[in-house]
C-alpha cells in the first residue's frame with residue numbers, strides 16, 4: 001500500500017523544505033498519517049470529527065483478516081435457501097407498514113400485521129426487522145404503528161450511519177503494475193478544508209483480485225452521496241484528474257468503463273454502515289437490538305431487531321449482521337419453547 005500526496009501539496013512542502021531542515025521526515029510522517037486518517041474516514045463513512053474516539057475501540061477485529069467470497073453472498077445464501085420450503089421467501093416485496101401490539105377484537109388477532117407496498121398483508125407472531133440503520137433513520141416514524149418506544153428512537157438517532165461507495169474503473173491498457181498494492185490518497189488537512197468537490201471523499205484505490213484491468217476507488221462521507229448525483233463521464237473525468245494529480249503523471253489514461261454503487265440514494269439502504277458517533281454508546285447498539293415490548297415471563301415481544309448496527313463489537317460488518325440474525329433466530333426458538341408454541345398459546349391457555 002502506497003501513500004500518495006497530491007502534487008499541489010508536495011509543491012508547497014518543497015518550498016517549506018528549503019526553510020526547515022527536518023521537513024523531509026516530517027513531510028513523510030505527515031503523509032503516512034494523512035493516508036491512514038483518510039482510510040479510517042473511509043471505514044466509518046463520515047468525517048472523523050463526528051466519530052467517537054472513546055467508542056472506536058469497541059469494534060472487535062476478528063482474526064483471519066479479510067476473506068474474499070468468490071461468488072459473492074449469493075453463493076453463501078444459496079445452500080441455506082435450498083433447505084427452505086418453497087415460496088416462503090418473497091422477493092421484491094417492500095414493506096410499507098408494520099402494525100403491532102394491537103391484536104384484534106377479543107385479543108384473537110395476530111400479534112402483528114406486515115403490510116407491503118403492493119397492499120398484500122401478512123399476519124405474524126413475530127416480526128424480525130432487519131432494515132439498515134439508515135432506513136430506520138429515514139423511515140422508522142412511518143414504518144411502525146404504533147410508533148417505536150422512546151429508547152429505540154433514541155438509539156436510532158444517536159448511532160451514526162456512514163456513507164460510502166465503490167467506483168469500479170475498467171481500463172483498456174492498465175497503467176499500474178499488477179499486485180503492487182493499492183494507494184491511499186493522503187489528502188492533507190489543508191486540502192480537506194475545502195470540501196466543495198466530491199473527489200475529496202476519495203480515500204483509497206485498490207486493485208481487484210482476479211482482474212488486471214479493473215481498479216476500485218472508495219469514496220466516503222458526504223462526498224459519496226454527492227458523487228451519486230454525477231454522471232459516469234463526470235466521475236471518470238474526476239477520478240482521472242485526481243489520479244494524475246497524485247501520481248504526477250498527466251498521461252494516465254481515462255477508464256473505458258465505470259461501474260459504481262449508489263448506496264446513499266437507494267431507499268432500501270440509505271447509506272453504507274453504522275459507526276459510533278460522538279454521543280453513541282454500546283448501550284444504544286443494545287437498545288437498537290432489543291425486542292419490543294421487552295420480554296417478560298407472561299408476554300412475548302412482537303418486534304425483534306437484527307442487522308449489523310445491533311451487533312456490539314461487530315457493527316458495520318457482514319459477520320455482525322449474520323451474528324445478529326442468529327441471535328434473534330435463537331430468541332424465537334427460546335420464546336417458542338417458553339410459550340410452548342406461538343406466543344398466543346399462553347394467553348389462549350390462560351383463557352381456557
Ligand SMILES: Cc1cc2nc3c(=O)[nH]c(=O)nc-3n(C[C@H](O)[C@H](O)[C@H](O)COP(=O)(O)OP(=O)(O)OC[C@H]3O[C@@H](n4cnc5c(N)ncnc54)[C@H](O)[C@@H]3O)c2cc1C
Pocket residue numbers: 093094095096130131132135164165166261263267268269271272273306307308309315316317318319321
Ligand atoms: C461499499 C461497502 C463495502 C463494504 N465492505 C464490507 C466488507 O468488506 N466486509 C464486511 O464485513 N462488510 C462490508 N460492508 C458492510 C456490509 O455490507 C453491511 O454491514 C451488511 O450488508 C449489513 O447487513 P444487514 O443485513 O444488517 O443490512 P442490509 O444489507 O442493509 O440489509 C437490509 C435489507 O433490508 C431490505 N429493506 C430495506 N427496506 C425495506 C423495506 N421497506 N421492505 C422490505 N425490505 C427492506 C434491503 O433491501 C436489504 O436487503 C460494506 C458496505 C459497503 C456499503
